[in-house]
Amino acid sequence: MKRLILLAALVALPFAALADDERLPLEHFVQLPEYNEVSLSPDGRHLAITAPVDDQTGVVILDISDPESVSIAGGFQLSANEHASNVVWANNERILFGTNRQEGRLAQPRPTGRIYGVNVDGSRSRMLYGTDPGSRVFRMGTVLSTLPDEEHRVLILTRAHDSDRPTAQRLHIHTGSTRRVAISPIPFGSLVADQQGRVRLAFGPDEDGQATFAYRDDHGEEWQDFDLDFDQRWLNFHGFDGSGEHIYFSSRETGRMGLYRIRVEDQSVETLIESDTVEINRVLWSEDRSRVIGAIKRDGKPEMVFIDPDQPTAILQRQISAAFPDEFSRIVSFSQDTDLAIVVAESDITAAGYYLFDTDNLAASFLLSNFRELDPQRLYRTEPIQVESRDGLELHGYLTTPAGEGPHPTVVVVHGGPHGIRDEWTFNPEIQLLAHHGYAVLSVNFRGSGGYGHEFETMGYRNWGTTMQDDVTDATLWAIEEGHADPDRVCIMGGSYGGYSTLMGLIREPELYACGVSVVGVYDLPLMFEEGDVTESSQGIRTLERYLGTDEEDLIARSPARQVEKIEAPLYISHGGQDVRAHISHYNFLKEQLDEAGIEYESRLFPEEGHGYYKVENRKLYYGDVLDFLKRHIGE
Template sequence: MESMHNRSKGMRLLKGMLLVTMLVLGFNAGAREVPIQDFFKDAEFTALSLSPDGKHMAVTVPQEDRTVLAVLRVADKGVVGKWDFGPDRHFRQVYWVNNDRLLFTVTFKTGRFDFETSKGDMYASNIDGTQRIDIPNGAYYNIVSLTPEDPRTILVERSVETSYLSKLDIYNGRLVTVATAPVEQGSFLVDHERNPRYVWGAMNDGTNVTYRRDGDKWTQVHRSERNGATYRPIGFAGDNRHVYMAKGVDGKPESIVLLDSETREEEQLSSNGTVSPSALLWSSDRKTLLGVQYEDGIPYWDWIARDHPETLAYAGLVKAFPGKAISFLRPSDDGRFLAMRVYSDQQPPEAFLFDRQAGKASFLTGSMEWIKPAEMSQMKPISFKARDGLELHGFVTIPAGSNGKNLPLIINPHGGPHGPRDEWGFNPEVQLLANRGYAVLQVNYRGSGGYGNAFEGLGYRKWGTVMQDDLTDAVKWAVAQGIADPKRVCIYGASYGGYAALMSAVREPDLYQCTVGYVGVYDLDAQRSSDIGDHEAGRNYLKDVYPPTKAERVAQSPAYGVDRLKAPVMLVHGAKDQRVPIKNMNFLIDQMGKVGKQPEVVVVESKEGHGFRDVQNNVNLYTKMLAFFDKHIGPGATSAPAGSP
């Protein structure tokens, strides 16, 4: 009897402890801990494109250290052809040049967060793998027009000191120059008769320029600094007289205007005011701009040609997937088959094909079908004012089933920093952290892309100052909203985000209970020797965005501020990282040692680069990262001051 009483008392105590734990972290009592590997297994596809007749689809499939390409029949998903170029090779820019032949670029990439280098080539092949040809230096080419009236050739562009427009024979690889233009990094726009009419782009010093073709001459119609106004052509209307332009006055977010090329009069068609367009949707004949997508919080479509029969079909599809975002792929040439990518914050991308003639949508493939959306957490758009009055936007992800109040918070600055931004959609890292009970805060600090050139320019040379203040202000906003427990806040980021995680912890030593830097920049001078400086445009970019003097670079490098650091530190790096060399991390550790400090956790993988790709390496990494967060802001850590073990 005594034994049963003690057992009952012990059970009540255990239940009480579990209840306290759930209240502390805000857990849903019925939530399942989704295995870490489920978030980081290779997706079933990363990109999909439809053949001009709608009978085949080309699908790129990631496989740890490479991406392979396959052509499938739409009708039965049977494999027609498959290509694999080996380790570190990835298929990008896959184009259907006709129903029987593909053009694709194979690039070189060694890390999960890395972007592809030009160490690749362009190839053309029949869809069954026969008659494959290598197009030397093809990775430098961009497709300008697929010229369906001539299935043997396409128009491509390449910039080498000046911009070249060429006709490429996709059966033998021969190039014939069509036009040149005085832009060092230029993009051409041709009309529907394939005549070059505009060229736009950047000079190596970052200056933005746009030229119009007048007879045999190029006339400059726009010029601005790197973070200034934009004025770029995006396509011709069917009359070859009116041209759609993306226009950003004084570097503000771009609007879409229709320009009469003869009278120079403009008609505004679409504008958001907060963000620039993220995608354009053209009619199947490429002569009408149907709609513009904006990613202002949850992505939405602004329909321009509302009465166009294809617009009606697209708008109907958007309504058929409420609560989800849709990106439309190039349709079949006759406009019958419409391919689309459907996703949400809780749902990884899925691909569908809509047959307008039959009025039926069919499922093609899912990217991560093992993920159960009901187990994922909602990603909510937010906005707030920074201390200087600048409006900032971002997202907060609240753990599913929690009350959304007084939660442990992880702020997760994105990488880049200039150009990229956080977007609404399924994010494996964010969902893993939320699944373990953490609120996740993402903010598009000044310097982020998508909000206009001027907003991006506000971050130039201020990596370690006001850009970090934006993160601090975001945390204070989350605390003021009652979302975050002010005594349980950590900061974690990768690449530039890793820099921000350490720099913020240096600048705000009493705000954060821990910090995690993943392949981060910790010494700005050391980073100047990365592969970004291998070309003139990259060197000029660093000149514009980096703090200009040695004293400023030291002041904005977290490695030189470790004496102010109170928060426990976790560092992660790949030994083969070329984008952010591991000497950044080693120097930071040395500097910490000089003031009697050391990182609490260090994870280095000898075979990884700029971000880990191997599934087991990721499982190991996030197991240690979660344990680190649990120790410092998890159960029992509610009253721990910043920097406490």
């Protein structure tokens, strides 16, 4: 077991990519991550991890009492398309977790409202709260907090079909029995508990849709109006501090997500962290969770911003960061006595690795990592870039270049979403696969992407296929002008919205792209209102109207399937037969239009897959197709 002494350079890997004629096996790149979420038990003896296997994500509990001999203590498997998340240690012997429904790797996870429990040895596993699949009874629950004085109960937030008011209940962690604690005074809202498990804040929309808040003191007296002049649409509560005197929240008050603190007594608000470039996307707590000490922002590469750099946990975190100079490392979980912690470290060329860290001795033991077969020395660096659009907008993105001098054959990878989603500096096996086969890889956070503030994101609304597409084009032209991309060997590629952008790129810029690869793409905008799961709710319909608009002629004009006769470059398309987000009808309609226009294309359908591919054998087939297609049309 690798032993790491932090103050004496924890990690020292040479990171320059090595030239090597031998290709790493394709299967090393297309495996799913083995581990996602990790959480340390209060006594530091066990580690709960969420572990994806094909189309479900279960929970595995490891015995790490001896880091030199880690073993599996227990686990819990779920049904297809159900994915464990939000793991909570109720005590040293039992964990609780929620689940999401996700029908495809690229689909947006949707909470099921189920709460499961399992002992560390895998015994006494059961659903404690929620609704069985197919049931007509609707009830959803999420864990609000543990209860310091009740070892066998936790506090949960519940919603039911017969009430518009969320409730807080005590849930028995073995039997699933509940006892109501509080009812929200605000319909369709939510509740926040302090660190002693007392429900003290309620928030939600009023009759006019405006944010409204209510508060009560730690004695649980009557609810009082709480004046907080912030837009609820962009407001996230992170919790009370240890004293119960302050509440932390983030908001887009300045247009970009910042971090704030409310003093409960007089409802005054203190600004803690704001940025004039990007939004914060994760808050950092002290080792005892008594206060928020900082946040993470991703301006190019990720970095931590501390409220008080001299706070002990902030000092500890900086020591850990210094020991991983080429990676982004952070503490994700502490034991109850704070003597032990779990540290995760990753970079553009190293997948997430997890370490058990001794806070007294400043020593760490390696536990596990994802994509272990991929040698960082044979992968390629990703660098942040900045591009100016044709209308003067500052765009940010990333460029990964293979070995050798440029210009290189290049793949422009367009992210999905598209709104609220962004490309980040992180380990991406798809990008590394392409770079490993000799391609430069370019990605850009075009207008409409998340992470750069409300104004930047809304610039993309109703601009699919127009200014959003121009941003991708401008980034591609920048890569050519800077000598990174060979102008005759550029392919555009993407999934979901990225598939839409691929087709629109071929249509609008026939001289720029030598080929296109689209997977689970959206191809006809009117069809978004007719097929798929987005329109199953009124909120989904409103979201489509906000993102796409409602003018039928305009939607048709911005639909690639309606103008396939303009496609001149080779095209590869792939789809999942069970896709309910970019419904399979998009794929079928596009193929019909291509066939009628006499446009040649290559395609592959995976009948049992959804919006993105889970099964490794299917991922291997898909990426094998992609590599073969790229080699034939832009070389290596």
